[in-house]
Amino acid sequence: MEQPKTSNNENTSHSVEIAMETEVHRVAPPPRRSTFQKLKALLKETLFPDDPLRQFKGQPCKTKSILAAQYIFPILDWGPKYNLNLLKSDIVSGLTIASLAIPQGISYAKLANLPPIVGLYSSFVPPLIYAVLGSSRDLAVGPVSIASLILGSMLRQEVSPVKDPILFLQLAFSSTFFAGLFQASLGFLRLGFIIDFLSKATLIGFMGGAAIIVSLQQLKSLLGIKNFTKKMGIVPVLSSVFHNTHEWSWQTILMGFCFLSFLLLTRYISMRKPNLFWVSAGAPLVSVILSTLLAFAFKAQNHGISIIGKLQEGLNPPSWSMLHFHDSYLGLVIKTGLVTGIISLTEGIAVGRTFAALKNYQVDGNKEMIAIGLMNIVGSSTSCYVTTGAFSRSAVNHNAGCKTAVSNVIMAVTIMVTLLFLMPLFQYTPNVVLGAIIVTAVVGLIDVPAAYQIWKIDKFDFVVMLCAFLGVLFISVQNGLAIAVGISIFKLLLQVTRPKTVLMGNVPGTDIYRDLHHYKEAICVPGFLILSIEAPINFANSTYLKDRITRWIVEHDSEGENDVKKRPELKFVILDLSAVSSIDTNGVSFFKDLRVVLEKKNLELVLVNPLGGVIEKLQHADDTKEFARPDCLFLTVGEAVAFLATNIKNQSTRYL
Numbered sequence: 001m002e003q004p005k006t007s008n009n010e011n012t013s014h015s016v017e018i019a020m021e022t023e024v025h026r027v028a029p030p031p032r033r034s035t036f037q038k039l040k041a042l043l044k045e046t047l048f049p050d051d052p053l054r055q056f057k058g059q060p061c062k063t064k065s066i067l068a069a070q071y072i073f074p075i076l077d078w079g080p081k082y083n084l085n086l087l088k089s090d091i092v093s094g095l096t097i098a099s100l101a102i103p104q105g106i107s108y109a110k111l112a113n114l115p116p117i118v119g120l121y122s123s124f125v126p127p128l129i130y131a132v133l134g135s136s137r138d139l140a141v142g143p144v145s146i147a148s149l150i151l152g153s154m155l156r157q158e159v160s161p162v163k164d165p166i167l168f169l170q171l172a173f174s175s176t177f178f179a180g181l182f183q184a185s186l187g188f189l190r191l192g193f194i195i196d197f198l199s200k201a202t203l204i205g206f207m208g209g210a211a212i213i214v215s216l217q218q219l220k221s222l223l224g225i226k227n228f229t230k231k232m233g234i235v236p237v238l239s240s241v242f243h244n245t246h247e248w249s250w251q252t253i254l255m256g257f258c259f260l261s262f263l264l265l266t267r268y269i270s271m272r273k274p275n276l277f278w279v280s281a282g283a284p285l286v287s288v289i290l291s292t293l294l295a296f297a298f299k300a301q302n303h304g305i306s307i308i309g310k311l312q313e314g315l316n317p318p319s320w321s322m323l324h325f326h327d328s329y330l331g332l333v334i335k336t337g338l339v340t341g342i343i344s345l346t347e348g349i350a351v352g353r354t355f356a357a358l359k360n361y362q363v364d365g366n367k368e369m370i371a372i373g374l375m376n377i378v379g380s381s382t383s384c385y386v387t388t389g390a391f392s393r394s395a396v397n398h399n400a401g402c403k404t405a406v407s408n409v410i411m412a413v414t415i416m417v418t419l420l421f422l423m424p425l426f427q428y429t430p431n432v433v434l435g436a437i438i439v440t441a442v443v444g445l446i447d448v449p450a451a452y453q454i455w456k457i458d459k460f461d462f463v464v465m466l467c468a469f470l471g472v473l474f475i476s477v478q479n480g481l482a483i484a485v486g487i488s489i490f491k492l493l494l495q496v497t498r499p500k501t502v503l504m505g506n507v508p509g510t511d512i513y514r515d516l517h518h519y520k521e522a523i524c525v526p527g528f529l530i531l532s533i534e535a536p537i538n539f540a541n542s543t544y545l546k547d548r549i550t551r552w553i554v555e556h557d558s559e560g561e562n563d564v565k566k567r568p569e570l571k572f573v574i575l576d577l578s579a580v581s582s583i584d585t586n587g588v589s590f591f592k593d594l595r596v597v598l599e600k601k602n603l604e605l606v607l608v609n610p611l612g613g614v615i616e617k618l619q620h621a622d623d624t625k626e627f628a629r630p631d632c633l634f635l636t637v638g639e640a641v642a643f644l645a646t647n648i649k650n651q652s653t654r655y656l
Contacts, residue, residue, distance in 0.1 A: 025635040027615060074135045074367070078404055086403040093400035094410020096281050097140045097393050101411055102418055103284040104393070104441060106308070106426065107434040108143040111214065112152035113161035114172055114385060116308055117423070119143055121316045122384040124415045127408035129375035135364050137404050138355035139348065139389035140397040140411065141375065145442045146210050147344040147386045149217070150477050151175060153232050154336040158329070170324040171333055177323055177380035178337025183345050184373025187366045195346050201458075202484040203346065204450050205465035209472030209480055211445035213237070214438060221435030222256040224249030224304055234473045249304035255294075256432040259287050263440040277399035284437045291433040292426065306431045313423045315416065320381035339478050341376075344388035348372050351389045355398050392441055464488050499535030501548050504576065504637065511638030513576075525641055527569065529556050532576040537587035546594055549573070553601065573603050574640055577610040587614075588621045606632050608640050 055067055070077040101123045109119030123142040130141045151172060152161070161168040186192055198206075216237045220228040225247045229240035263283050270280035294300065301307050324333065349368050356363040372388055379387060397407055455462045464487045471480025504513045505522035513530060514522050531552060537545060556570060583590075595605045607627065610618065618627045627633060634640035 025639060026630065027610065027633050027635055071367075073132055075132050075405070082404065082406070087406065089401045089403045090406040091410050093397050093402035094407040095414060096278060096400040097397045097407065098411040098414035099282050099285040100393055100396055101140070101142050101415065103288045103434070103437050104390075105143060105415075106288075106429070107438045107441075108145055108148040109385075110431070110434060111145060111217070111438060112143075112148035112172065112385060113156055114152070114169065115165075115312070116426075117312045117419075118169075118172075118383060118385060120415055120419055121382065122379060122387050124412050124419065125316055125382045125384055126375040126379045126387040127412040129378050130371055131405040131408045131412075133367075133371035133374060134352075134405055134408075135362075135367050135371070136352035136356060136389065137359065137361070138394055138398045138402055139352045139405075139408075140393035141387055141389055141408055142393060143385065143387050144344060144347060144390045145214055145438060146207065146347070146445075146477075147340045147388065149210060149214050149232075150343060151336060151340050151386055153477060154339065155332065156230055158332055167324070170322045171329055171336075172385045173319050173322050173380045173383070174324045174329075174333040175336040175340060176376050176385045178334050179341030179344065179386050180337075180373045180376025180378075180380060182338055182341040182373070183376060184370050186345070187369030187371075187373060190366055192349075192365045192369055195342060195349070197485055197488060198342070198346050199461070199464065199488050200450075201454050201461035201465040202468050202481075202488055203350075204447055204454065205468030205484060206472060206481050207445040208447065208451070209469040210477055211442040213472060213477060214442045216241075218435035218439050221306075221431045222253065222260070222439075223247075224252030224306065224432070232476050251300075251303050252305050252430075252432050255291065255300075255305060255430060256436055259291060259433050260436040260439060263287060263436055264443070267440055267444070274399060277396060281396040281400070284440070287433050287437065288426070288429055292429045295428040295430050300428070300430060308426055308429045308431065308434075310427050311423045313419065315419055316382040316384065318381060319383040323380065339481070340386045341373075343481075344376075344386050345369060345372055347391065348388035351391050351394045355394060358398070392444065460491055464491065493540075496535070496538075497540045498544060499533060499537075499541050501545070501552070502532040502534065503552065504530040504532055506641070511636070511642070513637040513641075525645075527571045528574060528641060528644075529553060529570055529572070530574045530576065530637060530641075532579065534579040536581050537583045537590055539584060539586035542586040542590035546590055546597070549575075549594065550597065553603070570603060572606050572644055573598055574606045574608055574637060576608045576637055577614060578608070580614055581611060583614050583617055588617055591618060591627070592621070604632065606634065606640050606644065608634050608637050 055071075059067065102120065105119035105123040106116040107119070109116045109122070112119075127141040130139070134141075155161075155168060155171050155175065159168050159171060186194060213232055213234065216234060217232075219225070219237070219241050223241065225241070225244050227240075227244055227247065229236045231237070263280075266280040266283035270277050295305060295307055349363075349365055349372075352363045352368055353365075376384075376386060379385070400407075451462070451465060454465055464484055467487050468480055468484030471483040473480070475483070502515045503517070505516040505519075505524050506513055507519065507522050515532070516522050516524065529552060531549065533545065535541065553570070553573065591605075591607075598605050607618075610633075615627075615633075631643065634643065
C-alpha cells in the first residue's frame with residue numbers, strides 16, 4: 001500500500017479547526033411511505049423510466065383517448081399534419097432506398113439460403129407495418145445481412161435448404177414468428193434493458209467478425225465454386241476455397257472483380273462526399289441491371305457464370321399454414337428466433353436512435369420493440385423472414401432527405417410493382433453480382449477506428465470485443481456472440497462482487513475530503529480511517545467489503561508501527577456512503593457485523609451521507625438504535641471529523 005502523505009501538526013490542526021467551525025447537519029430519514037407506494041415507485045423507475053403516462057395527467061377523457069391512440073399508432077400523430085412538401089421529400093427518399101432494397105433483398109435472401117423472392121417479400125409487408133407503428137422517421141425496414149447469415153447458418157445445421165427446401169422455408173418463417181414474439185414481448189413488458197447486455201464493444205467485435213464471415217461466404221459466388229462448405233468458421237471456409245481451385249471460373253472472377261471494384265468505388269465516393277450519397281445508393285441496382293443485360297446478351301450461363309434463374313411473380317402469399325411448431329424442430333426455431341430477434345432488435349433500435357439524435361427527435365425504445373416485433377409476427381404469416389432497420393438503407397434514407405415513415409411506404413409500393421411486373425427481368429442476374437453487393441454492404445460493419453478507441457479507453461472492453469471477433473471467426477457466429485456476452489456479464493459481476501473502496505484524506509485548509517491516491521495534496525487525518533464505498537451493498541459483495549475494510553485497518557495499523565514518530569491511535573472508521581445507492585438484507589447484516597468487529601478493536605463505526613433507501617433499511621433493522629446515534633451518523637465527512645475530532649485533537653501527529 002502506498003504511504004499516506006505527510007503533514008505537520010499545524011496543517012492538520014488547522015484543517016480540523018476549520019472543519020469544527022462548520023455547522024453539523026443531521027441525516028434526515030426519508031418521508032414515510034406505505035409498502036404499496038414503495039412498490040409502485042420501484043416498478044415505475046424500473047419499467048417506466050421515461051414515464052409514458054405523464055402526458056395524460058390533467059387531460060380530459062377525450063384528449064386522453066386521442067393521446068392513447070397516438071401513442072399506440074404514431075402515424076396518428078404526424079399523419080394529420082402531413083402535406084405535399086413532405087410527400088415530395090419522402091417520394092425521393094423512398095425511390096432511392098427502393099433502388100437499394102431490391103438488389104439487397106434478393107442478395108440477403110440467398111445469404112439466408114432462402115429463395116430470392118422471399119427477400120423482396122420481406123421488403124414489402126414489414127415496411128408497411130412499421131410505417132403505422134414505428135416512431136423513427138429515418139429507419140428503412142427490410143432484411144439485413146447479419147440476421148440473414150445467422151438464420152441461414154443455424155437452420156442449416158439440422159435441415160438442408162437444398163434437399164428439403166420446403167421444410168427449411170417453414171422453419172425460417174417459424175423462427176421469424178418467434179423472433180417477433182420475443183421482440184414484441186420485450187416491448188409490452190418494458191424489458192428492453194435485456195438487450196443492453198450487448199455492449200458497444202461486443203457489437204463492434206461481433207459485427208466485424210460477422211462481416212468478414214459474410215464476405216468470405218461470398219467467395220463461393222465470386223469464384224464460381226459449386227461445392228462449398230456449409231460451416232461458418234474462417235478455417236473451413238478458406239480450406240474449402242483452396243481445396244476447390246479446380247472449380248474456379250475465370251469468367252466469374254473477372255465479372256466479380258469488375259463489379260466489386262465499381263461498388264467499392266461508389267461507396268468511397270459517397271463517404272468522401274456525403275452529398276453524393278445517391279452514387280452508392282443506386283450502384284447496386286445499376287450493377288444488377290448492367291450485369292443482367294451482359295448475362296442475357298452473352299449467354300453467361302453457358303460460360304460458367306451462374307444466374308438466379310426464373311423467379312416467382314406476384315405479391316406475398318399467406319404463410320401462416322407453414323409455421324412449423326412440431327416438437328422435433330421446436331427447440332431449433334425458438335433458439336434461432338431468439339438469437340436473430342436480439343441481433344435485429346439491437347441493430348434496429350441503435351440505428352433509429354442514431355438518426356433521431358441527428359434530427360433532434362425522440363425514439364421510444366419500447367415502442368420500437370413492439371413495432372419491430374409485430375411486423376415480424378405479421379411477416380411470418382406473409383412469407384417474410386426476419387427484418388429490422390438496416391443501417392445502410394437508413395443512412396441512404398436519411399441522406400436522401402426523408403421526412404416521415406412514408407418513405408417506407410413508397411419503398412414498399414415500388415417493391416410491389418417489382419413483384420407484380422418486373423420479376424422476369426431478374427432471371428439472368430448473375431449470382432456473382434449479388435455476392436459483390438453483399439460484400440460492399442457488410443464491409444462498412446468493420447469499424448477499425450471504433451476498435452482503436454475502445455483500446456485506448458478500456459482494455460477489458462477491448463478483450464470482450466476481441467473475443468466476440470475471434471469467436472465469430474473461428475467458432476461460429478452464434479457461439480462467438482455467446483462468448484462475448486458471457487465475458488461482458490462476467491465483467492459486470494466482477495464490478496458488482498468487487499466494488500471499489502477508496503482511502504480519503506483532507507485537502508488542507510478546507511473541509512473537503514478526496515481520494516488520497518488521486519489528489520496529491522490530500523492528507524490523512526490522525527485517528528481517522530476514512531473510506532468511500534462506491535457501489536450498492538448486497539449479498540454478492542458484503543463479505544468482500546467486510547474483509548476489505550478489515551484489511552484497510554490492518555494496513556493502517558502496520559504502517560503506524562513503522563512510523564519514525566508514533567502516529568495517534570486509530571479511533572474512528574468513517575464510511576462515506578454517498579455512492580451506495582441501495583442495500584439488501586445482506587447489506588444490513590454487513591453493517592451490523594462490521595460494527596461488532598470494530599467494537600472488539602475499540603473502534604467506532606461512523607456513517608456519512610447514507611441515501612434514503614439505505615438509512616431507511618438500517619433504521620428498520622436497528623433495534624438498539626445504534627445507527628441513529630448523533631455521534632455515528634453525519635451528512636458530510638467534514639462535519640463528522642469536526643464533531644469527532646475533539647476526542648483525539650491532542651493526538652494529532654506527524655507521520656509518513
